[in-house]
Amino acid sequence: MSKTDKTxxxxxxxxxxxxxxxxxxxxxxxxxxxxxxxxxxxxxxLSHRTSGCYWTATAYAYHLFGYGDGGRExxxxxxxxxxxxxxxxxxxxxxxxx
Numbered sequence: 001m002s003k004t005d006k007t008x009x010x011x012x013x014x015x016x017x018x019x020x021x022x023x024x025x026x027x028x029x030x031x032x033x034x035x036x037x038x039x040x041x042x043x044x045x046l047s048h049r050t051s052g053c054y055w056t057a058t059a060y061a062y063h064l065f066g067y068g069d070g071g072r073e074x075x076x077x078x079x080x081x082x083x084x085x086x087x088x089x090x091x092x093x094x095x096x097x098x
Contacts, residue, residue: 014057015039021061026053 007073015038022034022044035053044055060072 009041010057011039011044013042014044014061016054020054020058022055024053025056027051028053036063 003067018039022039025045025057026035030051033053035055039055
């Protein structure tokens with residue numbers, strides 16, 4: 001498997017450039033600060049948590065990594081739709097020529 005960015009876990013990509021791709025969120029309602037110094041899978045979140053301090057993705061990271069908007073799923077759907085359209089066009093051309 002190649003070592004591209006898209007094969008790495010989302011929290012690892014967030015940890016690469018902490019203040020650009022993720023920001024600390026502090027919630028001290030239930031005690032002192034629990035935010036770790038480093039971003040880990042347990043301390044990172046793509047959505048709001050109910051309590052405690054954690055790291056969350058910035059708008060830049062959402063755009064860069066394609067999170068939150070369902071972009072990948074929609075892209076796959078559109079890709080299938082375009083493939084179906086091309087296949088149908090080929091069938092129509094063969095029927096017209098033949």
